[in-house]
């Protein structure tokens with residue numbers, strides 16, 4: 001084996017760069033094999049290399065099967081422990097038994113990357129993002145300190161800087177990543193609470209604080225109000241207009257009424273892409289109200305915030321530079337694996353004020369700018385930035401724009417289909433990536449559940465005002481026009497073969 005020179009991490013014999021790289025990669029593999037080798041410590045045979053081979057095999061088999069069967073076998077929740085061997089036991093199992101077990105499990109898990117999955121606000125696979133995510137698993141850095149994550153911190157900072165620049169925010173802006181939009185929205189709420197009264201962080205909530213969000217907004221707002229001590233009862237659910245956008249006149253009135261009654265409004269939460277309809281609140285109007293009453297304005301762009309990347313659809317978040325904080329989920333519209341949720345904030349001092357805490361056992365080198373644990377809601381933190389960085393680096397900002405625009409094009413295809421076929425009733429709003437409809441008057445709840453139970457399609461339903469409808473989300477940018485048309489064809493054939501649905 002090649003030996004290392006004392007005090008150097010470079011073997012003496014290896015002078016040129018390519019030789020060195022070759023050496024390092026083989027040395028790393030060998031080390032990885034030794035370090036992580038014994039998945040079964042009794043036999044001690046399974047090296048990391050073997051494990052990667054198993055991974056490769058499982059993934060290839062899965063992808064091949066997905067190509068034939070876009071929807072996995074439906075395993076009813078009541079039967080899952082009968083159908084799969086999930087029981088844990090004292091003794092380990094052999095590598096081949098484990099592989100078989102894992103294969104059975106992944107083959108029966110819902111397939112979210114195929115053209116049969118339209119159920120939620122994520123889907124598809126962007127392979128370069130997956131590459132980044134897999135590498136972050138291997139590296140297993142914790143994104144609290146530069147000491148533990150090194151250049152990965154700079155990767156995260158580069159991503160956040162670019163997003164802040166796109167909003168035209170200056171050097172005072174910054175951001176962080178947290179595990180999901182509910183959590184980044186939570187961070188926005190905490191900053192709003194503390195910006196209103198910075199003693200809250202120490203003394204606890206001792207004022208009657210209120211929060212404003214539309215009735216169409218995501219359930220994380222009331223949930224987060226409970227977590228933050230503001231309280232669910234102090235969330236004012238503001239009415240929307242006929243297109244699902246927050247009624248800003250009603251917002252203003254609610255704030256005025258609360259102030260008159262001795263409450264302290266601390267947060268207006270706007271939504272860029274409401275969960276069901278995909279509506280975008282008017283940020284310019286909301287920002288004027290926030291300024292008038294000196295209230296923190298957060299935008300929940302978990303679903304639709306990525307329109308920032310599109311010259312064509314950026315107008316949907318017009319005024320975003322006026323807000324205080326903004327959530328974007330790259331794991332929704334940009335197609336990275338779960339989870340990749342960013343929150344950017346106009347003034348980084350708010351992040352620091354709400355989230356920093358000294359810990360001498362953790363922060364031992366470098367400075368706050370490279371120790372993002374000081375602006376994080378977590379301690380140990382997964383590297384969620386690398387997947388977005390790898391995708392972004394690979395396709396460029398123009399490629400991200402294409403990913404976003406494709407989803408809008410697919411939604412146009414869906415809406416056109418619905419609007420041109422008399423068996424469908426359309427409930428969609430324009431300029432978004434959701435297509436909302438009913439077919440032949442079949443209750444959406446029955447139709448979606450039947451499609452799921454028969455392993456035909458995964459699609460969900462939603463409600464707006466009195467209507468409940470199927471919600472087809474075209475967020476998988478790897479789909480093509482034909483995939484959307486096939487969706488309708490599959491649905492229609494299924495109904496024709498199951499006429500009992502029509503009489504429900």
Ligand SMILES: Cc1ncc(COP(=O)(O)O)c(C=O)c1O
Pocket residue numbers: 121179180181182183185217218220271273274275300301302303329339341
């Ligand atoms: C508008 C909106 N905000 C927040 C969230 C929550 O995001 P996450 O699932 O990443 O917690 C969602 C999820 O669908 C959403 O639609």
